Structures are given as structure tokens and as C-alpha cells.
Amino acid sequence: MAFVNWFKRNLVVIAGLLTLAYLLLPNVIVTVFSFNKPNGRFNYEWQKFSTDAWKDPCGVAGLCGSLSLSLQIALWATLGATALGTAIAFALVRYRFRARGAINSLIFLPMAMPEVVMAASLLTLFLNMGAQLGFWTILIAHIMFCLSFVVTAVKARVMSMDPKLEQAAQDLYAGPFQTFVRVTLPIAAPGIAAGALLAFALSFDDFIITNFNAGSTVTFPMFVWGSAQRGTPVQINVVGTAMFVIAVLFVLASMAIGNRRNRRKA
Amino acid sequence: MTNTTKTQPGGDVRLAGISKTYGSFTAVHPLDLTIPQGSFFALLGASGCGKTTTLRMIAGLEEPSGGTVHLGDQDVTALPPYKRPVNTVFQSYALFPHLDIFENVAFGLRRRGIKSVKKQVEEMLDLVQLGEQARKKPHQLSGGQQQRVAVARALINHPKVLLLDEPLGALDLKLRRQMQLELKRIQTEVGITFVHVTHDQEEAMTMADRVAVMNAGRVEQLGAPADLYENPQTTFVANFLGTSNLIQAEVDSRSGDDVVVRAAGDKLLLPASRCAVPAQAGGKVLVGVRPEKVGLTHADEAGSIPEGRNRITGRIGNSSFIGVSTQYVVDCAACPDFEVYAQNIDRDARLVPGADVVLHWNPAHTFGLDAAQDIDAGVAEGEAA
Numbered sequence: 001m002a003f004v005n006w007f008k009r010n011l012v013v014i015a016g017l018l019t020l021a022y023l024l025l026p027n028v029i030v031t032v033f034s035f036n037k038p039n040g041r042f043n044y045e046w047q048k049f050s051t052d053a054w055k056d057p058c059g060v061a062g063l064c065g066s067l068s069l070s071l072q073i074a075l076w077a078t079l080g081a082t083a084l085g086t087a088i089a090f091a092l093v094r095y096r097f098r099a100r101g102a103i104n105s106l107i108f109l110p111m112a113m114p115e116v117v118m119a120a121s122l123l124t125l126f127l128n129m130g131a132q133l134g135f136w137t138i139l140i141a142h143i144m145f146c147l148s149f150v151v152t153a154v155k156a157r158v159m160s161m162d163p164k165l166e167q168a169a170q171d172l173y174a175g176p177f178q179t180f181v182r183v184t185l186p187i188a189a190p191g192i193a194a195g196a197l198l199a200f201a202l203s204f205d206d207f208i209i210t211n212f213n214a215g216s217t218v219t220f221p222m223f224v225w226g227s228a229q230r231g232t233p234v235q236i237n238v239v240g241t242a243m244f245v246i247a248v249l250f251v252l253a254s255m256a257i258g259n260r261r262n263r264r265k266a
Numbered sequence: 267m268t269n270t271t272k273t274q275p276g277g278d279v280r281l282a283g284i285s286k287t288y289g290s291f292t293a294v295h296p297l298d299l300t301i302p303q304g305s306f307f308a309l310l311g312a313s314g315c316g317k318t319t320t321l322r323m324i325a326g327l328e329e330p331s332g333g334t335v336h337l338g339d340q341d342v343t344a345l346p347p348y349k350r351p352v353n354t355v356f357q358s359y360a361l362f363p364h365l366d367i368f369e370n371v372a373f374g375l376r377r378r379g380i381k382s383v384k385k386q387v388e389e390m391l392d393l394v395q396l397g398e399q400a401r402k403k404p405h406q407l408s409g410g411q412q413q414r415v416a417v418a419r420a421l422i423n424h425p426k427v428l429l430l431d432e433p434l435g436a437l438d439l440k441l442r443r444q445m446q447l448e449l450k451r452i453q454t455e456v457g458i459t460f461v462h463v464t465h466d467q468e469e470a471m472t473m474a475d476r477v478a479v480m481n482a483g484r485v486e487q488l489g490a491p492a493d494l495y496e497n498p499q500t501t502f503v504a505n506f507l508g509t510s511n512l513i514q515a516e517v518d519s520r521s522g523d524d525v526v527v528r529a530a531g532d533k534l535l536l537p538a539s540r541c542a543v544p545a546q547a548g549g550k551v552l553v554g555v556r557p558e559k560v561g562l563t564h565a566d567e568a569g570s571i572p573e574g575r576n577r578i579t580g581r582i583g584n585s586s587f588i589g590v591s592t593q594y595v596v597d598c599a600a601c602p603d604f605e606v607y608a609q610n611i612d613r614d615a616r617l618v619p620g621a622d623v624v625l626h627w628n629p630a631h632t633f634g635l636d637a638a639q640d641i642d643a644g645v646a647e648g649e650a651a
Binding site: 162164165167168169170171172173174175178179182183186187189 | 325326327346347348349352353354356358360361362363364373374377378419420423
């Protein structure tokens with residue numbers, strides 16, 4: 001009876017912990033196996049603890065090249081999609097123009113369209129245009145599919161913004177440019193940042209669209225896929241773990257800064 | 267506070283034929299209005315009467331469909347808001363959520379390229395008693411404090427005119443009273459012209475030197491609060507500002523400076539100077555009197571009422587005791603719901619619902635209005651406010 005009561009009281013916590021475990025277990029496996037020293041080419045069974053892969057992350061031919069390419073593409077795609085998406089979001093919320101309604105719904109199409117279909121159609125388009133497949137075709141494709149996510153994130157923020165704030169800025173001697181830089185942009189910033197982070201993550205690990213439109217260029221997801229056919233180098237786990245740790249550190253740092261700021265203000 | 271907040275002579279605000287239409291809807295009919303420099307001016311009206319639109323046209327946030335706005339000698343009609351020497355306190359305060367209180371208040375100074383803002387901002391925050399809160403964010407302050415930040419943020423720029431758009435609307439009653447006094451104090455201290463938009467007639471009357479009562483995009487009447495209250499020119503003003511008893515009557519004759527009118531058999535006197543329409547014998551007129559001006563005497567004592575007072579007989583329909591006074595609703599032939607507010611000095615125990623009474627008042631307190639108007643105009647709006 002005591003146990004049943006304890007269970008009832010802590011049900012929410014237990015459910016939360018189980019969900020968290022479900023979410024984090026794959027990451028734990030990736031991390032653990034980055035310290036494995038496999039027999040043979042496949043990193044599927046635990047053999048022996050080793051830091052070899054961490055000491056030489058670029059030890060596998062092509063890995064670091066593809067990683068650097070993926071990071072570059074993700075960075076440019078994020079910049080492009082965030083700039084364009086923010087502009088579209090402001091236009092959709094703030095202005096009334098012809099085809100506004102159509103654009104409002106069409107912007108969601110890339111999100112709804114099966115990725116593999118979009119990938120094939122893009123390839124058709126690039127081939128018909130006679131475009132050379134590679135860095136630029138990948139970048140164009142990435143900006144395209146990241147755009148709708150950025151627009152969605154920024155639009156939500158801009159819609160919840162009180163237009164009186166910008167009127168107040170104008171009333172306080174800020175011209176249109178000053179109003180945008182001093183008031184509009186800082187207030188929309190969380191939405192823009194969310195959109196940018198989403199774009200980066202989507203671009204960095206996109207495989208399907210990239211694979212269709214890359215030509216002979218190899219990005220990191222393509223490298224992982226390719227090497228998985230012939231064996232899985234431990235270095236893949238090292239890169240995965242490193243990315244995960246960096247992301248967690250970012251989150252912790254931003255939380256710490258937020259907490260300190262709040263404490264100072266209070 | 268030093269004299270540094272005293273503004274340069276800015277001159278009057280002059281609106282000439284200013285109007286605003288949205289498609290087929292006219293929010294503000296061509297309007298002429300002069301707001302004297304240094305005055306506390308209220309635009310009073312129910313929601314949708316065009317008062318806020320008028321204010322926003324002065325601020326430059328709304329482009330007039332016609333007419334001009336002058337500040338002193340300067341025609342500012344074509345100037346964008348950021349080039350007009352006026353500042354606004356918004357209804358929702360519109361404080362910048364990403365900036366702390368200090369930076370909110372410093373915003374206008376910084377935009378005009380003033381580098382050393384610290385002293386001025388601190389002085390201004392002291393004026394509104396928020397010196398301690400300078401480094402807090404707006405959401406960490408209470409509604410009343412946010413309101414004071416909004417006032418400080420506008421006033422620090424020494425505008426020629428401070429525009430206040432229902433600045434106290436979001437506050438609870440007690441805080442509102444307090445802020446009314448506070449705003450009045452600040453206005454007296456800085457001497458800047460305040461234009462205050464409100465739907466609360468009590469607020470307008472306590473704070474403003476002059477009040478413009480607006481209705482359906484037009485100014486119904488303009489004047490000092492006491493003048494508006496004692497001498498309403500339209501039924502809207504009579505009903506919207508406080509309560510009025512309006513009696514339908516017919517002009518009988520002229521007697522000296524008074525007009526004699528007949529209402530359901532009773533003969534009433536009305537000063538000719540207080541009659542808003544030319545009094546011709548046989549013409550219709552609405553005779554009005556405020557409830558607190560009326561005495562209530564039991565019918566048995568009717569002989570004790572001094573000669574020369576207007577009298578109407580009736581029967582008490584309802585009475586409610588509200589402490590300082592008792593409010594009676596009296597059923598009369600001339601006016602079915604005649605309201606009387608009697609001070610609770612010597613309460614006559616016989617004055618209960620059902621008692622026959624005589625209503626009487628000094629003819630000088632009577633006003634006359636054009637009978638062609640809706641007798642109930644402004645009643646609902648006044649109650650909602």
C-alpha cells in the first residue's frame with residue numbers, strides 16, 4: 001500500500017524520467033561507442049575502452065573534409081534562409097498585398113511535401129537548367145527548404161508584437177531605420193534566433209535532398225551513409241558526441257547567462 | 267525639481283478643419299480646435315467617438331484626410347511622428363520590453379543624439395518616484411509604476427505637447443484616483459500642454475482645465491468642466507456628464523429675463539440666458555435640472571416651500587441610501603423617472619417609496635435644450651463610462 005501511494009504521488013516524475021531516458025538513450029549509446037575499440041570494421045559490439053578515435057578524429061579519409069563542407073553549407077544556408085525568411089515573415093504580417101493569402105499557405109508546402117519527391121524534382125530542375133551539381137546546388141536547395149521553417153518561427157513572434165511599440169519609438173524621435181534596429185529587431189530576435197537554429201540543424205543533417213543534388217560533392221551525412229555500407233568508423237561517433245556536447249554547452253551557457261541577469265535585476 | 271523641465275514657449279495647438287475617414291466611415295468630421303498653451307485639455311467621449319483618432323493626428327501617427335495641425339506657428343501636418351515636438355503616453359504604455367527602465371526613459375534623448383543622459387534620466391525618474399527601479403525591466407513593475415515610466419519617457423523630451431491616450435484606463439479605481447492627482451501635479455510642475463483622452467467624465471472634470479466633449483466624430487461642446495456641467499448645450503452633454511432630468515415642455519411666455527414654460531400642467535421658469543434655443547411662444551423645449559439641485563418635500567409640507575421656486579408634484583418610486591446622500595427616483599407627470607439626490611442632513615422619515623412629494627428648485631439652476639434632439643442621447647454611453 002505504501003508503495004502504491006508513493007507511486008501515485010511520483011507518477012509525473014517517473015513518466016518524465018522515462019521519457020527523458022527514451023530521448024537520451026540513443027545519445028548515450030553514441031557517446032559510449034565513441035570510446036570503443038572495435039574488432040574489424042563495424043562498431044556494433046562493445047569490445048574495449050579506448051580514446052584512440054578521440055585522439056585522431058580526422059583519421060578516416062574524407063571525414064573531416066565532409067564535416068567542414070557540411071558546416072560551411074549549414075552556415076550559409078542559415079544566413080540565407082534567416083535573412084530571406086525574416087523579410088518574408090515581416091511582409092506577411094505587416095503588409096496587405098496581392099497574393100498575400102496564397103503566399104501565406106504556399107510557404108508551408110516545402111514542409112508538407114515528401115522530401116524525396118522534392119529532392120527528385122529539384123534534381124530535374126537543376127539538370128534542365130544545366131546547373132553544375134555541387135556546393136551551390138546544395139546551398140540553394142537547403143535555403144529553399146529551411147525558408148518555411150524560418151518564416152513560421154519569425155511570423156509567430158512578429159504577430160505577437162504590439163505595433164504600438166514601433167509607434168512609440170517613432171513618437172520618441174526614432175526614424176524608420178532606428179525604429180527597426182532599436183525596437184523591432186531586438187524584440188523579434190528570439191523568433192529569428194529560433195528560426196536560425198532550426199535552419200542550421202535541418203541543413204547540417206539533411207541527407208535526402210543533398211544526396212540527390214550533390215553531384216560528386218560529399219557532405220557529412222552522405223559520408224556517414226557511405227561509410228556505413230563498408231563499416232562504421234568510431235570517428236563518426238566522436239563527431240556525433242562532440243556536436244551533442246557543444247549543443248548542450250550552448251544551452252547551459254545561455255541558461256546561466258539568463259539566470260545571472262535575472263538575479264542581478266531582481 | 268529644477269526649472270530645467272520648463273519647456274520653451276510652444277504656442278497653442280491649432281487643429282483647422284481636421285478630419286479622418288476610413289473608406290465610407292468618418293471617424294472625425296472636419297474639426298476646429300485650439301488648445302491653449304500650458305493647459306490641461308481633455309478630449310472626452312465614449313469609445314469610437316473619434317477622440318483617440320484626433321489625438322493620433324496631433325501625434326502624427328494617423329494621417330488626416332483633410333485639414334491642418336499647427337503647433338504654435340509651425341505647420342506640422344506633413345511631418346512624420348519622429349519629427350514632431352510632441353510625445354505620447356500610450357494606453358498600453360508601450361514600454362520597450364527589451365530595455366530596462368533607465369533605457370526606456372533615455373530612448374528619446376539618445377535618438378536625438380544626446381550623449382550624457384544620466385543626470386536627466388535620474389531627475390526624471392525621481393520626479394515620478396521610480397529612482398530605485400532604474401535597472402528593472404518593464405514587466406517587473408506594477409501597472410501604476412509602468413504608467414509612470416511611460417509618462418517619464420515622454421516628458422523627458424520636453425515636448426511642446428504631451429498627448430495622453432487613456433493613460434489610466436488599465437488601472438484599478440484607487441490607483442486611478444492617485445494617478446489623476448499625480449498627473450495633475452506633474453503638469454503644474456512642468457507647465458507643458460497636456461492633451462488627455464478619456465471616456466471617464468469624472469476623470470476629465472477633475473483633471474482638465476478645459477474639456478471637449480466628443481460624440482460621433484464631432485465636438486459637442488467645449489468649455490471648463492463646471493461650465494459644461496452647469497450649462498450643457500446638447501442632450502448628449504447633459505446626459506453624458508453626470509445625470510440630468512430632462513422634461514419636455516412648451517414655451518408659454520416671456521417674463522423679464524425668464525422664459526415661462528409649461529410641462530404637463532406645471533409652470534416652470536427658465537432663465538432666457540440659459541436656454542440653448544430661441545424661446546418663441548408655443549415652441550418646444552427640453553427643460554433640464556441636475557438631481558442635486560432639487561429639493562424634495564413631503565406633499566403635506568408643500569406650504570413651507572419658498573415662493574418663486576419651480577415646483578413639480580410626484581410620487582416617490584424608489585429610493586436608495588448611499589451614505590452621503592439618498593437618491594430618489596420620483597414619478598412625475600412631466601418626467602417619469604425624475605432623479606433627486608438629497609444630502610442626508612435632516613432626513614424626513616416620511617420620504618419613502620409611495621409618498622406624495624413636491625419637487626422644487628431655484629429657477630436659476632434650470633437649463634433649456636433644443637427639443638428636436640434625442641432626449642436619451644449619451645445616457646448609455648455615460649453609464650458605460
